[in-house]
Amino acid sequence: MFIDAVVERCVEQSPVTVMARLALQRALEPAWIDELFERAGGTQYTRELLFSTTVELMSVVAVGLRPSVHAAAKACKDLPVSVQALYDKIRRTDPSLVRALVQQRAVRLQEVLLPMMSDKLPTVPGYRLRIVDGNHLPATEKRLKPLRGFRGAALPGQSLVVYDPELNLVVDLVPCEDGHAQERSLMELA
Known part of the structure; x- marks a missing residue:
């Protein structure tokens, strides 16, 4: 088959690139993300916009391929909802769901990483x-206009990140919507 020949050539030319792509596909598989949303989403629900689509758009922004969520949404040709509905979905995403996404993604990637690191x-x-x-x-600077002139105005939040250096992987994340909270107060949650 033609696609097998293309993949084989890519493996020969740039195996690290192929491995990185496969790891990302495993970590961010849309069906798995939507299933996680159904289990850990709590009172959140899906109508037209799947949680996997939201994660995909946020990922594009996080890695710097798009400068903002709005730009990512405009570039997405098959976004089933308005940009405002996307922002509403993001705003209403429970921090515990984000934490579950990071934890479960780490478990999925450990299954791949552990055999390679056995020695x-x-x-x-x-x-x-x-x-x-x-x-x-x-x-x-993309904040409410009345707050733009104040240096100490409206921090967007913070997170406590738990990193496993042996796997070279973030295994947990404690998100906090209060940008002024002390990190020590989040330690008991980690």
Whole structure:
């Protein structure tokens, strides 16, 4: 088949690129994301806009392929809802759902990573090493017009990130909508 020949050539020419693509496909598979939404979404629901579409658009912005959610939505030719409906979906996304997405994605990727790292020695023998780091999302000039003149105005939020250096993978995330909260107050949730 023609596609097999193309994939085989890509594997020969740039195997790391193919592996990265396959890992991303595994981590962000739309059917899996929508199933996770059904399990962990709580009171949230799906009408026309699937959660996987929202995650895909946010991912495009996160990796810098689009400068904003609005630009990503405009570039998406098959977005089934208005841009305002997309923003409403994002605004109403429960932080616990975001955390579940990160945790379950880590589990899915561990299944792929562990066999490749079987010969790697642990960093600290007898312990599972984790690095916890707080991350304040940066303030932006794309905020409410009356608040633009104030330096301390409306921080968008923060997160506590749990990183596994042996897998080179983020395994947990504690999102917090309060940009002024202390990181120590989030540690008990991690």
